[in-house]
Structures are given as C-alpha cells and as structure tokens.
Amino acid sequence: MQKKIRKEKLMCTDEKRIDEFLSNARIGYLGLTDGELPYVVPLNFIWMNGAIYFHGAQEGRKIELIRANPNCCFTVAEEYGTLVSPIPAKTDTAYMSVMMFGVIERVNDIIEATSALQGMLDKYLPGYHNNKLSQTHVEKYRSSLGSHTAVFKIIPKVRTAKENPLNPQRIFYPGRNVEMDI
Structure with a gap:
C-alpha cells in the first residue's frame, strides 16, 4: 500500500520506476528498535x-x-547530485528514496532461501560464479565463527517513494559559481 506524503509533488507512484530502483540499489537500511533506541543497520x-x-x-x-x-x-x-540556485534557500538535492514498513520473517524454505541468495550473488557479483548456488551448500555452509547463514524477508505492508529528479542544467560541479546562473 502506497502511503501519502507531505510533499505530494515528490511522491513517486510509478511502479516500474520503484521496482527498477529497488532492484538496482546496492545498500538498504534496516530500522529496528530495542524498545528504547532505534537501531539501523x-x-x-x-x-x-x-x-x-x-x-x-x-x-x-x-x-x-x-x-x-x-x-x-x-x-x-x-x-544523484546537488541542484544549484542563485537563491540559497532553493538549493536542492536530486534523489530517490523508498521507505517500507513491514514484519521480518525468517525464510525456512530451502528453495526460497537458495533463490534469494542466488539473486544476491547475481546482483553483487554478476558473471563471477560459473555454477548456480546449490541447496546443499546453503544448508551446510558455516561462517568462520561457525554460524549458519539465516535468510530473512520483509513483505512491505506500507510503502512511500519520493523522487526529486536530476535536472542536468542545475547540477553542481566544482568550478560552477552563482555568476554562471544569473
């Protein structure tokens, strides 16, 4: 479910754009709480x-x-970059962000877990491994500390997506100054 945001003009509702963004982004931030303080990983x-x-x-x-x-x-x-303006208060940032709220579930199905781990290998190391990840490897693997790998999933219940698109004419670069924009 897409939730409304305060700055509606920045709201991104293009499902294809959101899917592409989430598929290509390399780092996400998991927000948890210990009851008192937030913990973001x-x-x-x-x-x-x-x-x-x-x-x-x-x-x-x-x-x-x-x-x-x-x-x-x-x-x-x-x-994506800083957007300049001769008016300091109108300087801005080009970006995209997606926030999702849900419940974390441990993936216990070995087929689903292997598929998720293979997807991560394909995303972060495209073309590196010659063979697909085997279920046996996933079941038997232990880290250097002896820990088994756990796979988790979040099915978003609520989602917001915002985008301030990059305007190439307004992008800041070293050497650019206000006189160039007046």
Whole structure:
C-alpha cells in the first residue's frame, strides 16, 4: 500500500520506476528498535517477488532485536547530485528514496532461501560464479565463527517513494559559481 506524503509533488507512484530502483540499489537500511533506541543497520539486499530479502548470521544484536520485535522499516535512498540556485534557500538535492514498513520473517524454505541468495550473488557479483548456488551448500555452509547463514524477508505492508529528479542544467560541479546562473 502506497502511503501519502507531505510533499505530494515528490511522491513517486510509478511502479516500474520503484521496482527498477529497488532492484538496482546496492545498500538498504534496516530500522529496528530495542524498545528504547532505534537501531539501523546497512545491508546488502535483493528486491524479489515484492519482498526485500537479506541474510546474516543466526546470532548477534540484529537477530536478538528481530526476535524481540520483528516490526521494521527498510529504507533505500540514492543521491544523484546537488541542484544549484542563485537563491540559497532553493538549493536542492536530486534523489530517490523508498521507505517500507513491514514484519521480518525468517525464510525456512530451502528453495526460497537458495533463490534469494542466488539473486544476491547475481546482483553483487554478476558473471563471477560459473555454477548456480546449490541447496546443499546453503544448508551446510558455516561462517568462520561457525554460524549458519539465516535468510530473512520483509513483505512491505506500507510503502512511500519520493523522487526529486536530476535536472542536468542545475547540477553542481566544482568550478560552477552563482555568476554562471544569473
């Protein structure tokens, strides 16, 4: 469900654009809470079948917080440049951002987990591995600390997307000054 935002003119409702953005963005930020303080973790992720997938060790602070309260926010943002204006208050940033709110679920189905991990390999290391990831490898893999890899997914319940498009005529570059824009 797309939620309204205060600056409606920046709201992005183009599903294809949002899908493309989430598929190509490299880092997302997982927001959790320990009941008192927010805890935000940068993560590699994949957007697949309408869900965010990520992986990690089966233990640690992130896992403890997920177990205690699986409600989360996942934010992805990309900055495209600073937009100049002779009026300082009208200087702006070109960007796109998507915020999703949902519940984190552990992926226990080995086929789904393997598919998500293969998707991450394809995204972050395209063409590097000659063979597809096997389910056996996913089941048996242990980290250097002896931890099994856990795969998680977030199916967004609420989502907002904002975009301030890049205007090439207004992009700042070193050497550009206000006299060039008057």
